[in-house]
Amino acid sequence: MGELDATYGAVLVGVFVSAVLYGVTNVQVYVFFREYPRDVIWNKFAVLWLWFLDTVHLGLCFHMVYWYLITNYANPTQLLIVVWSFQVCYSSSRT
Template sequence: MAAVLPTTLPPAAVLNSTLGALMLGAFASSALYGVLCLQTVMFCRTSFYDHRYARYTVWALWVMNTAHLAFCIHPCYWYMVSNYGRPDTIDHIIWSIPTWQILTATNDILVRGWFVYRIWILSQHNRWLAPPLAVYVVVVFVLTTVLGGETYLAQTFTAFRQTQASRAVGAIMPMVFALDVIIAFLLCFYFFRSRNNILSRRIGTYINVLIVYTINTGLLTSVLAMACTIT
């Protein structure tokens, strides 16, 4: 005998801002993961002379992003398939959501850490620039990790909205926005200055590519952080 599903589902507006946003985020993560896999393969084919720590970092980022995609897909399946027709579960925070928050924070500190390291090298070990920026990166990591822990402890979105952590989201997102803009600006500045000091046209072209890549990655994360703040 087939089970009878509840008919009191939330209105479409509620689903658009909850399950709809979750599904679109999973689709976007899947597309970006494909780009990451391509970049990882290209790096492995040309990284014979790179330092082993750089290779280890790239492999670690690939593993973490693979797990991140799995944790993005899991809540989609849990809410939309395993608990289909059960509107009471929409307010429940499944364990994979705070897990992917913490995993994202770990991924971000690795990426931003390498960017800050490049700023340290390109700025010729400027003690007034790279070290404070490194502290800024660590502070953002700690706040984001604590936010993931508070999300896990809240158990429901209703309970989470009543915590101090939910109010801190509005402060953390502008910090992420400012951090990514600063890193992108400094990298572009030092890349541009290095290009002016190089006579080789071919190397100058490579530096132009790095500048464009830096602007695109910094702009993308900054726009997403600002969008989260506004919404």
């Protein structure tokens, strides 16, 4: 599985980096709502909507990595299947 190490290793590192950046996003959302309580409702809605989308995206990424690397560890036939969480992320980015 030497050729898969680089592929799935890169995906795992990417999800870890994304999780760190998600933490930064959480701090920014907290600071926004604390420092600008009288901001326009549309700005608050936009911040909450983007935070929600980021949360869903990170959850789907974690599910995909968990499914391939933990649930189907040492089961190379499952590599032929595209997990549903990856299909959701890919189809939403194509539209």
